Amino acid sequence: MVLDNLGGSLRNALRRIASANKIDKALVDEAVREIQRALLQADVNVKLVMQLSNKIKERALDEKPPAGMNPREHVINIVYQELINLVGRGTDVPLKKQNIMLIGLQGSGKTTTAAKLATYFQRKGLRAAVICADTFRAGAYDQLKALCERQGIFFYGEKGNPDAAAVAKSGLEAAKRYDVKIVDTAGRHALEADLIQEMMDIHAVANADQKLLVMDAALGQQASEQARAFNEAVQITGVIITKLDGTAKGGGALSAVAETKTSVAFIGVGETPADLEKFEADRFISRLLGMGDIKTLIERAQEVQTDQAVNVDALMRGKFTLKDMYQQMEAMNKLGPLKQIMQMLPMGGLGFELSDKEYQMTKTRLDKYRVIMDSMTAAELEDPKIITASRIVRISRGSGASTDLVRELLKSHQAMQKAIKGMRGGMGKMNMKRLMKRFSPGTKM
């Protein structure tokens, strides 16, 4: 995880709106400026950012927040809606017989993506074939061949034949009996007229149902123009954003999608063939703005209240079993990365910040704790007092954790129980940092 100062300043601006009684122009201006910063830093096209922020500003000032929504949620909601309008819900690539052509700039990850896509379809029960129409780049043939062989995917290529369209044609012929035929092409950019022509020639023979533009998440202000050129040449049907496992936000790809009126089909999140995910607009936008899951944020805003009421109820009785602790962790886990949850919770926005390292440590620790608790019996979870030394040995063996760690978990639970008892009735203001600290290793209880 990379520390995100940007999300921080955006949150600050939104917080000020939250604490204001009504939305006034100065507050919105400030928030919009931070939103602009966030979007610009995410490589969203400058013009698009300006259009977007004007619209957000207008709506934030003109529209009354719906009942029950505070000004901050209202503004976030508008931002979210406008971004969703731009990025769309994602291109659905159906699971059926089809031809797919991958195009894009040099080094954007077409070849790796070709193997990933084939693996994806293969896993869904369709027979996939990959055709190497990159006749230019040194090693392209070997790369794709090796990737396909590893995955047991049909591969077609002609080493030494420079005519990409001809290779694509015979490749499609050779792969006739396969359901999904994926044509990989050489990298090219908008100014290489001869290569754009070559792409159109391949397109003419590939008869592709899907023409997917593969884009590096790090691509900057170039993205719109490049996308436009590719779109004009072959009418792209969707975008695949690659290298989203780095720190790049993919704003370039968003601009490309807006420019070509298409949407994102898949995202690449790693180097292995399985690292291809379906596009989820919500997560993408959260990342773009550098703040927690934005949609959940709105939903959470209401839920947090009710959640706490329930918790307080149970805890008022002074009972906090391991099971409760487990449920808490499960609930947190479902919501997504810990850091985002922290940001979503109201106290997450109240001034304290955990360092990335703390988050990371807490997260690994929580994961281990869950495994340990999975190895406990229901009775043990209900009443941790019955856990004797021999039970600890058993749990340790069952979970693969050291007995020390099991003891640490029990201690953590005790400490939490104590803390919660001490806070009885004050759950609403429960100090999350203290809670997190107790989960962190090396903290004296």
Added chain:
Amino acid sequence: MFNRFKEKLSGFKEALSSKIQEKVGAKADQAEKATTAEKPAAASSQPQQEARSGAVSEAPKAREAERDSSKPKNRLSFLEKAKTLVFEQEVVLEEKDLDEPLWALEMALLESDVALPVAEEIVKEVKSGLLGVKKKIGADTGELAEEALRGALLNILSRNHIDFDEYISDKEKPVKILFVGVNGTGKTTSIAKVAKHLMDRGYSVVLAAGDTFRAGAIEQLEVHGNKLGLKVVKHKTGGDPAAVIFDAIEYAKAHNKDVVLADTAGRLHTNINLMDQMKKIVRVTKPDLLIFVDEAIAGNDAVERARLFNESVPIGGSILTKTDADAKGGSAISVAYITGKPVLFLGIGQTYPDLVKFEPQWLVDRLMGEAEA
């Protein structure tokens, strides 16, 4: 390439000009008209408001940015200022006057892919260069702006300047150069180009196929080796990259080769294991020069990558690739700013000679529109 920035930059210059012009225009002095004839907006005796909108239509780009910034403008004090100006012969640039033009500049930089934090630093520097400057009415305002910006850019691009060719000739042989960077930026292609560059200058070169991870990477380097007639030291895919490069260095020593160019696998700066592997490669092979390869078309992430690579291993210089894809040139500024190290080469195409030595003056001249790109 870089044309876009030129256009945008003129937006900044005009915004600054029209700002100064506003001040001057407030005088509505007939005598002034002659010296500022090229700015019709200022040369009218219309009320202040109209003069403003006139100046604005002249620089629509800047105007657009201005409107978006929507800084609340204090008209009263502006008029006050304007009145006092009638009795003075020169204009002093104040913070308030600079806000809008500098916003236009920042937008111009951002549109050219200068990363946000870097753009902000540049704007700050330009601002401190302009603030309080007394501006004689009628002098060329664009020049003033250009001077400030040129200084700021040159400053960033010239830090720790090294001449690559001199570096190679002065260094004890074999010179060990390691290429690192994220996936798909063009490390392997750049190695082939640098090899050609060195061969043209009479050096003998050995290539080390240190990317043992990516399928086809070794073959890719071999193809280049064959075309250029160079020895490629390689192991199997999946081998230890440090060992390959070490062998290549041994080979170079044994065969009196001048330069070892070592390829490495692309790695994302967020992948801790791969970054550790890179540190190990550096530890074992002790390269003389570490070259960070990134693409000129990258946006803000260029900063993040450059920073994390530079924090892991001591980057000595950078190569920016894919400049021919209508790159805006801004990432050169970002990368140079973050690493504090010079950009050595630009990749400008797909063939071997498509590598040009990077000169700060050259880029700045092109960005500022003095030389044809």
